[in-house]
Amino acid sequence: MGETTAFQLDDRLARDSHPVSRLDLCELRLANDSRWPWLILVPMVADAVEIHDLREGDQLALARETAKVAQLLKKITGCTKINSGALGNVVRQLHVHVVARNEGDPGWPGPIWGHGKAEPYDEADRQKLIGAIRESL
Template sequence: MGDFELDGILARDSEPVTVLGLCQLRLLKDSRWPWLMLVPQRGGMTEIFDLTPLDQALLTFETNMVGAALKKVTGATKINVGALGNIVRQLHVHVIARFEGDPNWPGPIWGFGQAAPYDESRKQDFLKKLIEAL
């Protein structure tokens, strides 16, 4: 864990929420979708299979826990989970709440339109509910 350093793009595009057992939980700076990201705090990881078997199990557990909490808090139609890494190689997992009729439903969110910043009070209310659900 000593050699972990968050990629600059991930740091720029998200803000910390909390630290789970393995991962930093981060909120993407785009209010169009409730969009979270898990970043395993292990240096040099680019693929899930790069993690030790125990860390793979922890990542699965934390992803499921965050997805369930996000669905509970938002009432989303679908929770999308993805670890793409085509632009940012550092291993990170997106967990996104999607709703019928949201921007670009049912298409992908990547590369669609411009990010919309959060209203601070709305963001804090969302994060409080999320932390309670976790």
């Protein structure tokens, strides 16, 4: 897998999300916005900005981990649709968003980015969701 010795999580990702688990390649985090169940996979590879910056094996591992996280998020939430993407326009460090969406949620059917203001989780709800994710992993 990727080299993790020099990996350092971007400050903004650390500030705006909570740790959930470490996968083989990625650190899995929960975005601190309760409007959508929203997970973030961050490959633990120093200086990775784009998916093509990863070695081929790590690209495949990222695809597998993204699919696994998407499947478990859909199962846990019963959502209508999973949105996933790696944008990186604000935070350059490579990370993949996996978001559970439902018809009628804030911003549906548009993208979540730039829609309103984040609504942080309360401690109990955050811990409950993180526990369900960890159990499903």
